[in-house]
Amino acid sequence: MRRDPGGGPDGGPVTAVERVAVRTRDLTKVFRGFRAVDSVNLEVREGNVHALVGPNGAGKTTLFNLLTGFVAPTSGTIEVFDEDVTGRPPEQIARRGVARSFQITSLFDSLTSREHVELALQGTGRQGFRFWRSEKLLGRDTARVEELLGQVGLMPLADTPVGALAYGQKRALELSLALALDPPVMLLDEPTAGMGTEDVDRTIELVRRIAAGRTVVLVDHNMRVVGSLADRVTVLQQGRILAEGDYDEVRNDERVITAYLGEAHHA
Known part of the structure; x- marks a missing residue:
């Protein structure tokens, strides 16, 4: 429940x-x-950071692929702000305001951070991928490019080839590409995977900043990340929802403890 700071008739907060x-x-x-x-009924509230966690093979990535149209469901429905998007391709779901980052980076080493964001903005529909247009027209998004790079802390490296960036910086750039869509909903697949402690801390703060004013769904195996960011946590096991609640509720749930210990025991 979200509190309206404007107050109600009696001067107290209004719960919306x-x-x-x-x-x-x-x-x-x-x-x-x-x-x-398997028969997942999920509700992600607007403005929340909602984490999907679970042992390996629990179905987290498949669920992400379903939500973003990369995989078509066998049955069931998906709604984005009450609009049925079931079975629609990724580009149509993206146009409905759902952007996604991937677990594995997919960038062009020879292009700069600035050029990546310019290309992302060209693909948002305002001018399309019309590479023959003049540099003046292609440069009209300069302010927005710099704003996006600034949001993820990459403006000092705007003109550095991506191949020269550190791993954590590449993940930050991918977030800026997702932000180029100005999405109300962002899905982040393992945003801290493979990072050292310092990069993890920076990414937590980055996700916290970009989550302001939008809805974020994230998958992450690092429970410190989940505990730092998530308003609500859904635990999956063998494709089904095992438990759901806030971080403290799920981490103390005996079913969740058994699921993770079982995974460790069989590792």
């Missing part, structure tokens, strides 16, 4: 019900008889 940004109903994906996602 948050809208549901992303909702699934009985969402299921079957791969050759294997139920990777």
